[in-house]
Amino acid sequence: MKKSLIVANWKMNPQELKEAKNIALASDFKNVVICSPFVFLREIKKTIKNAKIGGQNCFYEKLVGPFTGEVSAKMLKDVGCDYVILGHSERREIFKENHEEIKKKIKAALAAKITPIVCIGEDEGTKNGGETIKKQIFGSIDKSFLSKIIIAYEPVFAIGTGKPCLPDLAEKRRVFIKSTLSKIGKKGESLPILYGGSVNSKNAIKYTQEAGFDGILVGGASLKKEEFKKILSKA
Ligand code: PEP
Numbered sequence: 001m002k003k004s005l006i007v008a009n010w011k012m013n014p015q016e017l018k019e020a021k022n023i024a025l026a027s028d029f030k031n032v033v034i035c036s037p038f039v040f041l042r043e044i045k046k047t048i049k050n051a052k053i054g055g056q057n058c059f060y061e062k063l064v065g066p067f068t069g070e071v072s073a074k075m076l077k078d079v080g081c082d083y084v085i086l087g088h089s090e091r092r093e094i095f096k097e098n099h100e101e102i103k104k105k106i107k108a109a110l111a112a113k114i115t116p117i118v119c120i121g122e123d124e125g126t127k128n129g130g131e132t133i134k135k136q137i138f139g140s141i142d143k144s145f146l147s148k149i150i151i152a153y154e155p156v157f158a159i160g161t162g163k164p165c166l167p168d169l170a171e172k173r174r175v176f177i178k179s180t181l182s183k184i185g186k187k188g189e190s191l192p193i194l195y196g197g198s199v200n201s202k203n204a205i206k207y208t209q210e211a212g213f214d215g216i217l218v219g220g221a222s223l224k225k226e227e228f229k230k231i232l233s234k235a
Contacts, residue, residue, distance in 0.1 A: 062108050167203075
């Protein structure tokens, strides 16, 4: 059985470093990446042996400069990140990130030798979810990115709602994403695809072993130490 990649997206949690380190200890980091708020990254990396860490965003400008509030991909790399989540639906929605910006961020992350985990997914109101997904893929994925990135399929209606996408539909979307990526280039067919959206210890296995995903992106449940441990033992 292939090993799934499990990515924890802590979002803007927890409040304190002590708690962050305690939750991170749920992971063995063999196939787990913790994407914590920027402020905890260095300390997690420093204090936990083998920790694999990632950012939840980065800016697209590569050099230092007058970009108040931003963090570059190179800065993430320097604190030990090997991954960065880009294009999360919360960033698209709250911070109005568009395809072009996401594309530039992917480019910057790759230049810093960080693997981008690029989130795509339709929202419930979109009758034709496939069209949304196509726009996201064609708008932000360049042929030169293929084989260097990870895709996370995260239907917006499933994020943080406790209402996961049914594994059947998720599988259909996975196949659709693969075929859409293959129109950009042959290597698109073999990009790893994760599922994210209300994953818990009961349903994790459905995505990794039934719906054919290469792993999962876990939000809320990754902050509950015991629940996350159960996910790791099953997925
Ligand atoms: C996420 O924010 O990427 C996510 C998948 O959240 P949750 O697991 O809480 O739905």
